[in-house]
Amino acid sequence: MNFEDSPEEARYRTTVRHWIADNAPDMSGLGAEQRRNWHPGHKEIARRWQATKADAGYACISWPKDRGGAGGTAIEEAIFNQEEVRAGVQFTYFMTGLHMLLPALLEHNQDALALNRVPPAVRGDEIWCQLFSEPASGSDSAGIRCTAVRDGDDWVISGQKVWNSGAHVADYGMLLARTDPGLPKHKGLTVFWLDMKTPGLEVRPIRVMSGESELNEVFLEEVRIPDSQRVGEVNDGWKVVISTLMNERAALGSGTGLSWRDMIALAGQTPSWEGSVMEDPAFREWLADYYVNVEAIRLLSFRTLTSLSKGEAPGPASSAGKLLWSNKTQEMTDQALDIQDHFGLLDGADLAVLDGAFQHRFLWSPGLRLGGGTDEIMKNIIAERILGLPGDIRVDKNVPFREIPHGR
Amino acid sequence: MNFEDSPEEARYRTTVRHWIADNAPDMSGLGAEQRRNWHPGHKEIARRWQATKADAGYACISWPKDRGGAGGTAIEEAIFNQEEVRAGVQFTYFMTGLHMLLPALLEHNQDALALNRVPPAVRGDEIWCQLFSEPASGSDSAGIRCTAVRDGDDWVISGQKVWNSGAHVADYGMLLARTDPGLPKHKGLTVFWLDMKTPGLEVRPIRVMSGESELNEVFLEEVRIPDSQRVGEVNDGWKVVISTLMNERAALGSGTGLSWRDMIALAGQTPSWEGSVMEDPAFREWLADYYVNVEAIRLLSFRTLTSLSKGEAPGPASSAGKLLWSNKTQEMTDQALDIQDHFGLLDGADLAVLDGAFQHRFLWSPGLRLGGGTDEIMKNIIAERILGLPGDIRVDKNVPFREIPHGR
């Protein structure tokens, strides 16, 4: 048990902290609008920072040097990430491409076409997005209906994708399509990669209930791509999907967002019957409960770090952290509104407490319990993969996909 | 909306209140030991009270007069029950027989043998118990393995029953047995009634975790009874089981046990950092939550009363009250121990707060969430019978009983 850096880790941390301080982009000149994710100005800063990191060997620290990485360790990469967060210069644009999609692509395809995509992605010049989910395949992630039909040396793809984060700014996408609906659900799928400007592909932003539009629908109408952009074997795409998930690393140290410290600050400045809300025993009991849960998320991320440092893959236990984070965030924002009382209704940046940050997070928090696996899927993962309980009874097993019952 | 008695109801209430005051047994002379359920002295008082009621036409108020009832209304019966509770003279010994088993028996058998059992039951001279549950059939209440095999004019019954409340003092029992294991689960069952002194029948008390032994196991080894003690048709016993459940009435007004008033009393006498626990805002918030839930149980019982007064059968919505009562009782006792702090460990009648009533109820409360249908079964009932959601996927449907997978 040790919750402090080892001497080598501490040295590495000092080095990168200085380097970040010397090289990080100055964001002080940006307005509130420009600091928002996906704003062109924000994105341009992120791109330049990624290039700066690539030049100094900090872009993909744990990748081998011949792929544009630094040949470093997972723990070094994690420390660098923590220091980026600390300095306020962590960006999410490149994570899907660099942490999930490109490693899986290179695992299956190492031709020049694929290898050429690596350097611009590492430098942040090209952004990748995932084109897996579909309207009818939410929790049932293999329930893909988008089809790819072989036509000579090409594939012709038609269908609809959804929840594609960043598809509206992405340069390339990795897509999952059904190539044989006569096979059982997981068997007839194939993965492809493609230029997001390929004719027949259209991206439409989705507005979510909190107002943002960084998620998208992607419509594909007879999109034609060469067989050389196939990833892995025909009808063996589920294996590639698993590869992308295996490469997904718990976002270490990304404890951004409102925390128990913000709740203490809010309660301290909010009047109550006597003194501030912070002096209210009922609030204090709530705070204690909230703290032990969110502190556990932080501490459990150290376990992932410990696994990484031993060269082990993080296990399904990260589902616990995901469940805690999403549920406790929703609970916390609800509590924040409640202690503000009637005034908690206000969400405008001009009048609301803390520019309406709690109100915005309140409207955004339901999405946390859905994206990246719902509460229900997380609990199934824990029950089945950790506790060894039986899977749900499956009526769609070993049934040709086209015969599986479905709703609208 | 009216939460007061109608003029006629109020008149009836006054009448029975006076009658109860004039006739109720005096229990003041009994020691704590003798006041406990199933104590011979307690049981004898209950028997005499039941006979007194029978003589005055208050024993089975809503039954027809020719069956020993008073030909009254369900609402009159409910008011009488409430007044019994108020006067502290409500006993549970006869409920299973009078409210569940005998009505079902008489629905299917009206021969002299059966009719002869009615008067002594109404007067409290004979107690009935239910012999349905088995070790392997908990929530799965039709998963009966006890067998009854026809032998001439008799049936020979072998098997084991469990959770038989009061079987150790009962005179008669109603039993569910499998008469054809080649039929699907619900199809091959038959119901019988029998004298608990029939040879081959042995009752063994079960001690539960809170120390009581009013539940029993009943072992049957080649118990021989005549076919005249069969209830309903052969292999049609599930219908009789349903009859008994239909006759089960929500125990109206039986709001005995510890309540929010007891929690206020406890908190008021328990010191806290400042003043008593009652002055602690965190406790007050808890109390408010607790109150709205347990008050809802009381109010929902009025809905049952309203349904009864309109001649309607109480619906599956009573599952909500059952869920609330059992879960909130467990939560309340936990809170009671917590506010007593370290001292809450004490459970002896000599030293513990309120003679250890909260500690005893704490150890007893887990059974509330299990008996009479578990939390999980109650939620399934609500989901399926009220909300119309699909049943769980059944692997045991239309399968011969002997081929259904089972554990130890």
Next chain:
Amino acid sequence: MNFDYSDEQKALKDQARRFLSDVSPLAVARKVLEAPSPGFDATLWTRIGEQGWCGAAIPEAYGGFEFGHVELCALAEELGRALAPVPFASSVYQFSEALLHAGSEAQKLNLLPGIASGERIGTLAFSEGPGVLSAGRISTRYSNGALTGTKLPVTDGGIAHHGIVLALGDAGPDLFLVDFSGNGVTRQAVSTIDPTRGAASITFQNTPAEPLGSAGKGSGSGLEQLRRIHDRTAILLAFEQVGGADRVLEMARDYALERYAFGRQIGSYQAIKHKLADIFVKNEVARANAYYGAWALASNAPELPVAAAAARVAASEAYWFACRENIQTHGGIGFTWEADCHLFYRRARHLGLVIGAQRDWKRRLADRLVRRVAQENAQRSEA
């Protein structure tokens, strides 16, 4: 003993439901969401006014239609179900109840007919900043017949013709009646988490006002008076919350029957079945406490203060839980702007805060329970 609406009340409720499903589909609320100014749907409001609903609990002597308070509860349940974007709660549950409870004869005669017909809109203005309301945190002042200060937020403050304002008078906090269309009133729309229920910041600058009530001058008991008015509002709002929570449960149930995952309706999974059963139980708890509140309100029973606080605590919890888990049941689609789930999620939280938050009402409830037990004990020792 009758735990139910009467047949006549049921008929009124059915008729209201049919009427509202016709004139107030969710598209009407969505229209206000997309274009939040002026914060209500004027056409819908006119139609509702024509039904006479605003005067349901107002005696005929003051221009009302005297259906009764239980009838008003039935209408509230349907308005909550319909998510009607109208100032009914402010004008009827708050302003009209305040006048009925504490207004002078002249004030009632003067203002209630306009409220009853729906032609005039009233509201209450009490909050000024974050946190629970207390005497020390009121800075709006009344003296010499005029108000000065700022109230924020005031639901329907931008469209109301009249307001009752909590301010510090000579004797302490008191309630004052103000013509919002008169001189010295500056109103500014403010953004809230539920744009379908518009709100404003209102600044008074030497604005003519008069004390609420027959005394003609304040007594310094404005906070207690507001609490008694809000007890009545709480019961009526509880019916809006119960109506909304029921509808949200139906939405979730319908979606669970319609949506498939792994070849099965998602409503066949216990995770979803038991989630919806949990919503059902909370809704039952809310309904039971609301019904008891309706009886207490209609009969002006001594149980009113306890019943009102219990109805509010139970209904706020149920509606919020139902809306939260309805989105969860819908999955990703439930999180989109296009889906209707968030309209209810917003409204549930609006209703849960608009007359004070849960923590405030829970303590009121506990205080009142303790007081009730003390009274019972006193009566017992007397007897």
Next chain:
Amino acid sequence: MNFDYSDEQKALKDQARRFLSDVSPLAVARKVLEAPSPGFDATLWTRIGEQGWCGAAIPEAYGGFEFGHVELCALAEELGRALAPVPFASSVYQFSEALLHAGSEAQKLNLLPGIASGERIGTLAFSEGPGVLSAGRISTRYSNGALTGTKLPVTDGGIAHHGIVLALGDAGPDLFLVDFSGNGVTRQAVSTIDPTRGAASITFQNTPAEPLGSAGKGSGSGLEQLRRIHDRTAILLAFEQVGGADRVLEMARDYALERYAFGRQIGSYQAIKHKLADIFVKNEVARANAYYGAWALASNAPELPVAAAAARVAASEAYWFACRENIQTHGGIGFTWEADCHLFYRRARHLGLVIGAQRDWKRRLADRLVRRVAQENAQRSEA
């Protein structure tokens, strides 16, 4: 950064588990349950003493074996798993930690060797009545070298050779060391919800005693001192709780795999799967906070007070929840005396109360968090 036991610690833990599954099957705890006097299993206690575990965190200079505090945590986890009916918690987590933290050199030299070997048993006596401990509620008095008063309940008070007693001295509340086998000590076994952890009422009548600590006389800070000692106890108890909660989850999992309903393992129903997943998540929260506490304890980090309170709050919640839902998973059989479920249910609640209830520790945690933030803010404004 290492969120785990070291390989050596793991080996110790494995060895402890094997040893305890051999010498402390649940039958041993059940034996004490059925015959509660004297409230522990003497044979098991001897065997544990022979392992040197009682001296795991006691320096060699005081007769200990100096494994270290993290090693003691690992042993605590296994003792909790085994539900060992022995006075380890009182003697080691309370008495020994109290001496190490606040005893004088002479007191340590005198008493710790007996504790380390397991030959002597110590405990702490602080409670006197219902409700949280506070200075105004201590009536046991110390003067002129002698104690008078009654302590109740005292876990292991019937079998302990030595005790540290909270009493009012000349300067206020202080801790006093007492030989329980000496004159003027009357002990009476008392019944508690967990008979496998015996408790007593202890009456002192002019009982010889000495102040704990080198000053040789009290300073009136006994309550603060007790709190610091109990911070250390809390972390060690958290490991017992985590060990117990893990075992209970395994029991529930095993039963869910073994028991069939409607032709399926009950563990194939989401109601059971998700219930067990909920237990798992709470256990993870408890473990994470306990590990952090172990590090703080072993390194005497400034984070100790926060980490200790967090470990206690999380572990008490997790163990209680796991035991509660384990019975529910077992169904009727889990409610019987013969089933082992209730042994854990009782122990969970015992551990959750024995050094103060959740409400007390939650407030301590909140107080300490507020203090930490204030310190951080002060440091930031200095920088």
